[in-house]
Amino acid sequence: MRTAALKPVIPGFGLTMGFSVLYLSLLLIIPVAGLILFTLQMSWEDFWRAVSHPQVVASYKLSFLASFIGASINAVFGTLVAWVLVRYRFPGKRIIDGLVDLPFALPTAVAGIALVTLYAGTGWVGQYFEPFGIRIAYSQIGVVIALTYIGLPFVVRTVQPVLADFEKELEEASAALGANRLTTIRRVIFPAILPALLTGYALAFARAVGEYGSVIFISGNLPYRTEITPLLIVAKAEQYDYHGAAAIGVVMLGAAFILLLLINGLQWWASRRG
Template identity: 60%
Template structure:
């Protein structure tokens, strides 16, 4: 007589129920409460808040710098992941730890350090000032801060995928006459692209919502270097809770649409 052993993981119905409960308590209910808060505004008032020139300028700055940082890390992070996976060299473990440093370092500390470095009186900031441009208190400085904070997302997403690609595949392509660019284009890129898009999306999402490391180096000048999370804090300091919630809803909707498009593109690429 055979004994039926119970699975380690419960059935689909139970696990789905726990998942939906957990997701609802942590994500859906708080987001729903935020949307409900905006009902205190009429539709015309809501449109007036989100179409204010200061809000639109902060929206453009936040998403533009986050996109720039994600693209930079998409290139630099890929190179770093390649070096860490394919080569063994002295100091490799130190480099690994340095890449993970933005995960452990408080964002405010990162902002202070970057500001001290890139401010007009800083080590690199003085050199930039002598050349006639500024780094700190400009969108360039914000992009650098976001690049520092979001680098690990791309590297750590690509590393396992690169490690799973055997070198024999590249060697076989070379034996068949492929040059290095052809090997990368037709052998490595199809396997890396879904993971690259995942790392890019994570870096972009983190950059959009970043606050601590940016406020120090941004200068926080309205219409110039004021990011959207800071504008929300300004509204809260003014006790304009409905206005802050309306800006939060705008940020949420734009972020969701962009991430949805990235995920759809990733799914389309991954589907043979």
């Protein structure tokens, strides 16, 4: 006797694909396409003049370099935090685990004010560096700190599940075969978490490149020194120079896309190699 095929609970491919494309189009594809089409209304000379101004180029360097440094710091210490949260039990573990998500929940303006209060010349931390002529707030160091702060959860939350699923027997087998701790980390643990680590790094970097709220408070917004590119985009929009703002935005979009594509390629290579 033939039994009737059961209908799937979730709708079929056509309906779900249609809703997925519609959703992505409204939130992602159409806004990006609109930005590019709006920029195409400019002549090449006007576009190049807007994106190659020395003040804009200086903001590119600061935004991408500070984002790279912040994401790199998080790649190291975020992995360490994830390791501690997964492998050890200690009082207050749940509190620390919840604090990791604080940059997600805290408004960026509040985070910026908190960082200024902490690292200014009269702040709890900044007062100890001020006598040595080291300024943290209103300097490029402050920009790096702010971008590191907002990127930490991305690394921790992508590496943490991989470490939780990692079999400790592999570490024990490595030790039984005579490998020391460094060799076990390098040859056993690190290849397993590398794809997740690259994903967290890419997310932290992308988030840092577009950060605005927390940085403008601690950077001081000095042209050619501590002025980030998102601030320039907002400034041009407030001056009704929408084409200039769109042109700079397209450059940031293209650079971020290329870097994310490169990191995703490295992630794919690490997964295949693993």
